[in-house]
Amino acid sequence: MTISLDKPIDEPLDDPLAAPAGSATLHGLSSSDALLRVRGLHVTFTSERGPVHAVRGVDFDLARGETLAIVGESGSGKSTTALALTKMLPGAGAVTGGSVLLDGPAPGDPVLDLASAGEDELRRIRGARIGMIFQDPMTSLNPLLTVGRHLDEAMRAHGVADKRKRAARAVELLDLVGIADPAKRMRDHPHQFSGGMRQRVMIALALANEPDILLADEPTTALDPTVQAQILTLLENLSRELGTATVLITHNMGVVARSAARVMVLYGGRVVEHGRTEDVLAAPQHPYTAGLLRAVPRLDAPYGQRLHGIPGSPPDLASPPEGCAFADRCTLATDQCRTEQPPLRAVGSGRTVACWVSDGPLPLPLAASGAVVSGGASGTEVAEALDGKQAFAAARAADVHEAGDVEPVLSVEGLGKVFKSRRNRVVALDDVSLQLFPGETLGVVGESGSGKSTLVRTLVGVHPPTAGRIVFGGRDVTRPSRADVRTLRRSVQMVFQDPYASLNPRMTVGAIIADPLVSQGLGTPGEHRRRVGELLERVGLDPAAADRYPRDFSGGQRQRIGIARALAPEPSVLICDEPVSALDVSVQAQVVNLLADLQADLGLSMIFIAHDLAVVRQISHRITVMRGGRVVETGPAEQLCADPQHPYTQALLAAVPSPVPAARTAAAA
Amino acid sequence: MATDVLSAAPSPGPVPAPAHAPGAGPGPAAAAKPRRRIRNRYLRGLMTPRGIIGLALVGVLLGAGLAAPLLTSHDPNFQSADALVGPGSAGHLYGTDEIGRDLLSRLLYSIRTDLMVVLIAVPLGLLIGGALALVAVTHRVADVAVQRLFDLLLSFPSLILGLTVTAIAGFGAGSIVTVIVLIEIPSFGRMLRGAILVHRDREYAVAARIGGAGPLRLLTRHVLPNAADPVVVQVAVAMSVAVILEGAMSFIGIGIRPPDASLGGMLSASRPYLEDHPFYALGPLVVITALVVGLNLIAEALNRGARR
Numbered sequence: 021m022t023i024s025l026d027k028p029i030d031e032p033l034d035d036p037l038a039a040p041a042g043s044a045t046l047h048g049l050s051s052s053d054a055l056l057r058v059r060g061l062h063v064t065f066t067s068e069r070g071p072v073h074a075v076r077g078v079d080f081d082l083a084r085g086e087t088l089a090i091v092g093e094s095g096s097g098k099s100t101t102a103l104a105l106t107k108m109l110p111g112a113g114a115v116t117g118g119s120v121l122l123d124g125p126a127p128g129d130p131v132l133d134l135a136s137a138g139e140d141e142l143r144r145i146r147g148a149r150i151g152m153i154f155q156d157p158m159t160s161l162n163p164l165l166t167v168g169r170h171l172d173e174a175m176r177a178h179g180v181a182d183k184r185k186r187a188a189r190a191v192e193l194l195d196l197v198g199i200a201d202p203a204k205r206m207r208d209h210p211h212q213f214s215g216g217m218r219q220r221v222m223i224a225l226a227l228a229n230e231p232d233i234l235l236a237d238e239p240t241t242a243l244d245p246t247v248q249a250q251i252l253t254l255l256e257n258l259s260r261e262l263g264t265a266t267v268l269i270t271h272n273m274g275v276v277a278r279s280a281a282r283v284m285v286l287y288g289g290r291v292v293e294h295g296r297t298e299d300v301l302a303a304p305q306h307p308y309t310a311g312l313l314r315a316v317p318r319l320d321a322p323y324g325q326r327l328h329g330i331p332g333s334p335p336d337l338a339s340p341p342e343g344c345a346f347a348d349r350c351t352l353a354t355d356q357c358r359t360e361q362p363p364l365r366a367v368g369s370g371r372t373v374a375c376w377v378s379d380g381p382l383p384l385p386l387a388a389s390g391a392v393v394s395g396g397a398s399g400t401e402v403a404e405a406l407d408g409k410q411a412f413a414a415a416r417a418a419d420v421h422e423a424g425d426v427e428p429v430l431s432v433e434g435l436g437k438v439f440k441s442r443r444n445r446v447v448a449l450d451d452v453s454l455q456l457f458p459g460e461t462l463g464v465v466g467e468s469g470s471g472k473s474t475l476v477r478t479l480v481g482v483h484p485p486t487a488g489r490i491v492f493g494g495r496d497v498t499r500p501s502r503a504d505v506r507t508l509r510r511s512v513q514m515v516f517q518d519p520y521a522s523l524n525p526r527m528t529v530g531a532i533i534a535d536p537l538v539s540q541g542l543g544t545p546g547e548h549r550r551r552v553g554e555l556l557e558r559v560g561l562d563p564a565a566a567d568r569y570p571r572d573f574s575g576g577q578r579q580r581i582g583i584a585r586a587l588a589p590e591p592s593v594l595i596c597d598e599p600v601s602a603l604d605v606s607v608q609a610q611v612v613n614l615l616a617d618l619q620a621d622l623g624l625s626m627i628f629i630a631h632d633l634a635v636v637r638q639i640s641h642r643i644t645v646m647r648g649g650r651v652v653e654t655g656p657a658e659q660l661c662a663d664p665q666h667p668y669t670q671a672l673l674a675a676v677p678s679p680v681p682a683a684r685t686a687a688a689a
Numbered sequence: 690m691a692t693d694v695l696s697a698a699p700s701p702g703p704v705p706a707p708a709h710a711p712g713a714g715p716g717p718a719a720a721a722k723p724r725r726r727i728r729n730r731y732l733r734g735l736m737t738p739r740g741i742i743g744l745a746l747v748g749v750l751l752g753a754g755l756a757a758p759l760l761t762s763h764d765p766n767f768q769s770a771d772a773l774v775g776p777g778s779a780g781h782l783y784g785t786d787e788i789g790r791d792l793l794s795r796l797l798y799s800i801r802t803d804l805m806v807v808l809i810a811v812p813l814g815l816l817i818g819g820a821l822a823l824v825a826v827t828h829r830v831a832d833v834a835v836q837r838l839f840d841l842l843l844s845f846p847s848l849i850l851g852l853t854v855t856a857i858a859g860f861g862a863g864s865i866v867t868v869i870v871l872i873e874i875p876s877f878g879r880m881l882r883g884a885i886l887v888h889r890d891r892e893y894a895v896a897a898r899i900g901g902a903g904p905l906r907l908l909t910r911h912v913l914p915n916a917a918d919p920v921v922v923q924v925a926v927a928m929s930v931a932v933i934l935e936g937a938m939s940f941i942g943i944g945i946r947p948p949d950a951s952l953g954g955m956l957s958a959s960r961p962y963l964e965d966h967p968f969y970a971l972g973p974l975v976v977i978t979a980l981v982v983g984l985n986l987i988a989e990a991l992n993r994g995a996r997r
Binding site for chain 2: 480506514516521524539540582588589
C-alpha cells in the first residue's frame with residue numbers, strides 16, 4: 021500500500037482535471053469528447069515479497085462509442101488496469117495513484133473520479149454505466165439462477181422497479197445478443213447453454229442497464245475460434261448500434277486487428293505504444309510491439325517459416341526495473357534504456373511510443389514473401405536464419421509422405437471410444453483412422469469436443485478404445501501385453517497442455533526428468549544425472565535447474581521441462597497435446613521452434629494437437645481436422661490450409677483472426 | 690526402487706561432478722549445497738511465530754508431564770492433612786485438593802494421559818485409517834467395504850462410543866486410547882482416500898504413468914507426497930480433539946478411574962469448590978485450553994506451510 025513510486029516523467033501535473041498541454045495530440049482526441057479519462061493510474065499489490073507494482077502510470081482516453089484494445093502478455097497489467105477502473109481489484113490490490121475520470125451521464129453533469137469514489141458511488145456505476153464481461157463464461161454465471169433471473173437482478177439492482185418491464189427488457193436483450201427463442205430460454209439455467217451462448221448471456225447482462233462503457237476482459241479467450249468470431253462480430257455490432265464504448269482486454273493480436281479502432285500495448289505495467297490499430301499493427305515503433313507481432317503465427321506467412329519468439333521473460337514487478345521494463349529482452353537496448361524510464365512521446369497523429377531508441381517503424385516479416393527479418397532483427401536471429409534453418413521450409417515440404425510410401429510408425433484404424441455412465445452415452449471417437457510416418461509431424465486440429473484429447477489418451481494407453489485397432493511398429497497394441505506396454509512406454513511419450521499441472525510440485529526438476537528412466541529401470545543414477553543435464557541443455561535451460569522445484573520456473577520454462585521429461589527415454593513418437601495453448605505468444609513461438617528443431621534433429625515422429633490452425637500449420641507436415649469425434653479432412657499442411665475441401669475446415673480457417681489490420685477496415689469504418 | 694535419483698547418489702567414484710556443482714569438490718558436493726532457507730515446507734511453516742508459539746505451548750506442557758517425577762516431590766495420590774490449602778502454603782506450590790493431595794503433582798501426572806493419547810492413540814488412528822484408505826483405492830469392491838466401515842464408525846457419537854467401550858473393556862487408559870483410535874480411523878481414512886483419488890487423476894500423475902511408473906511407484910513417489918498435506922494438518926487437529934475427548938470422558942467418569950489423576954476428573958471434582966477455591970478448577974482448565982490452542986496453532990502453521 022505504498023505510494024513510494026517515483027512520479028513517472030509522463031504523468032500529468034498536479035491537477036488531473038486540467039488537460040495536459042500535449043493531450044490533444046497525445047491521444048488524438050480532445051479531452052472534451054472523452055467519456056473516460058485515465059491519468060497516471062498506479063496499482064500496487066501487497067505480497068510476501070513486498071509491494072508488487074502491477075500498473076505503473078497508465079494514461080488513456082476513451083471516447084463515446086469507440087473501441088480501445090489493451091494488449092499485453094501475462095503480467096503486463098492489462099487485466100489489472102481494467103479492474104482498477106471500477107476498483108474491482110482483488111483484496112491484495114489497491115489503486116495507489118492517478119485518477120479515473122468518468123463524464124456525467126448527460127452533458128454538463130459533474131465529472132466523477134472513480135479512483136477516489138466511495139464504495140456506494142462505485143456500486144451505482146458498476147453494471148449501470150460500466151458493464152463488464154469476463155473471460156470464463158463457465159464460472160461467471162450463478163448455476164442456481166435461471167438466465168432470466170440473472171438479467172432481472174441486474175436491472176433491479178439499478179432501480180428498474182416494474183417487474184413486467186424488466187421481463188420484457190430481458191427478452192429483448194437475449195434477442196439482441198442472438199439467442200434464439202429468448203422468451204423460452206429465459207427459464208433455462210446456465211448449464212443448459214454452451215460456452216459461446218453463455219458468453220452471449222454475459223454480454224446481455226453487461227448491457228442490461230445500457231452502460232456507456234463495456235469492459236471486456238479476454239471475452240473470447242476461453243472460446244473456440246469459430247465461436248470467438250461470432251462473439252467479436254456481436255460486440256462490434258452492439259457497439260455500433262448502441263454507441264457503447266468498449267475497452268477490450270486481450271492478448272490476441274488478431275482480435276485487436278479485427279475489433280479495435282485504437283490499441284494500447286502494455287508491458288511491465290506501463291504503456292509502451294498507443295495509437296490507431298492500423299498504424300500500430302502495420303508499422304510498430306516499439307521493439308516489444310514489433311516482437312509480439314513477429315511472434316504471432318500467421319496463416320499468410322510462408323509455410324514452414326520459423327516463428328520469432330522474444331527471448332527472456334517479463335520483469336519482476338516487485339522490484340521494477342529502473343529503466344525501460346523491456347530493456348533486458350530488447351535487442352536494441354542501450355545504457356540509457358537500462359537506467360532511465362523512457363517517456364511516452366508523440367510520433368505522429370494520435371500515436372505515442374515509449375522508447376529511447378526507436379525512431380520510425382520497425383521491420384516486420386513480410387507476409388507471403390519468403391524474406392527473413394532484416395534490419396532491426398537481432399544478430400542471433402539473422403545468424404540462425406542463415407544457419408540453414410531456412411532450408412527447413414523446403415525440407416519440410418519435401419518430407420511429406422504419400423500414404424503407402426513407407427511403413428507408418430503408428431497407425432490407427434477405425435478407432436472408437438464411447439464413455440458410458442448410468443444416464444448417458446457419449447461418443448468421443450467415432451471411426452478415426454490415422455497414420456503417422458517416421459520423421460513426420462502430424463497436426464491434429466479441432467475445437468473443444470472434437471475428440472482430440474480423447475484420441476491422445478487412447479493412443480498412449482491411458483484409457484482403452486471401445487472399437488478399432490492401434491498398430492505400433494507393426495504390432496497390434498490395442499490390447500497391449502505387458503511386454504507391449506514396456507515398449508510403448510519407451511517409444512511413445514507425451515507433452516501436456518498445462519505446464520503447471522503436469523509437473524509434480526513435490527519433485528525437483530531433475531527427479532521429474534529422470535522419472536521415466538527410473539520407472540523403466542533404464543541406466544544408473546549417475547547416468548540419470550548426466551542425461552538430465554544433457555536434456556536440460558537440449559531444451560534450452562541451465563543444467564543447474566535440476567536441483568530446483570517447478571514453482572521456480574515460468575510457464576514456458578516449465579513446458580521445456582515437460583519436453584525434457586518426454587525425451588528422456590529416447591522415444592520415437594512424441595505426442596504433444598496442446599503444448600503451447602497455455603503460453604504467451606512470445607513464449608509460444610520459442611516452444612514451437614524448440615519442438616520443430618527437436619523433431620528434425622532427433623528424427624522424431626510427432627503428433628501435434630492444437631486448436632489454433634496457424635500454429636499447427638507452421639509445425640506440421642500433414643494436418644488432420646477433427647470434429648465431433650470424427651476425422652473430417654486430412655492432407656499436407658500447406659495444401660490443406662490453402663485449399664480446404666471440407667466446409668468445416670474452411671470455417672476454421674476463416675475464423676483465425678489475422679493480425680493484419682486491413683482485414684477489419686470494412687467492419688470498423 | 691523408489692530412490693531419488695539425484696539426492697541418493699553420494700558415490701564420488703569416477704562419475705564426473707555434474708556441471709552445476711558450483712566449483713565445489715567432487716561427489717557429494719551437490720547434495721551438501723549451502724541451504725539458505727528451510728527445505729521442508731512443513732518445517733518452514735512451523736518456524737513462523739504462530740508455529741513456534743504452538744510448539745512451545747505443547748512442548749512445555751507435554752515435557753512437564755513427561756518429567757513429572759522430577760518436577761515435584763509429592764506423590765499425586767498421597768493424602769496430607771492440609772485439605773484445600775491455597776497455592777504456596779504448607780510446601781504445596783499449587784495448593785491441595787479436598788482430601789489433601791498435592792494439586793501440582795496431580796496436574797503434572799494427569800498430563801501423562803494426554804501424552805499417551807496424543808502420541809499413541811492419534812498415530813495409531815492415522816496408521817489404521819491410512820492403511821484402510823490405501824486398501825480402498827485399490828479396488829472398487831474394497832472401496833465400498835471400507836467406506837461402509839467408516840460410515841459405521843462415524844455413526845456413533847463419540848461419548849456413546851466411549852460409554853460402550855468402557856462398559857465392555859472397563860475403565861482405564863486402554864479404553865480411552867481405543868475410543869480415540871476408533872474415532873480417528875474414519876476421519877483420517879476418508880481424508881486420505883479422497884486426496885489420493887484427486888491426485889491420482891492429476892495431469893502429473895498421468896504423465897508419470899506414461900513415463901512407465903507402475904502402481905506402487907505412482908502411489909509412493911507421485912500421489913502420496915501430494916496427498917499428504919491435508920492429512921498432516923489433520924494430525925494436529927486430531928490431537929486437539931483427542932485432548933478434549935479425553936477430558937470429557939474423565940469428566941463424566943468413564944475415562945481414568947479415581948484415584949488416578951486426570952484433567953477431566955480434577956475438573957469434575959473441583960466443581961463444589963469453584964467459589965472458594967477457584968484455583969482448583971483453573972489448573973486443569975488452563976492446561977486443556979493451552980494444549981488445544983497450541984495444537985491448533987500448529988495445525989494452522991502446518992496448513993500455511995503446506996500451501997506454499
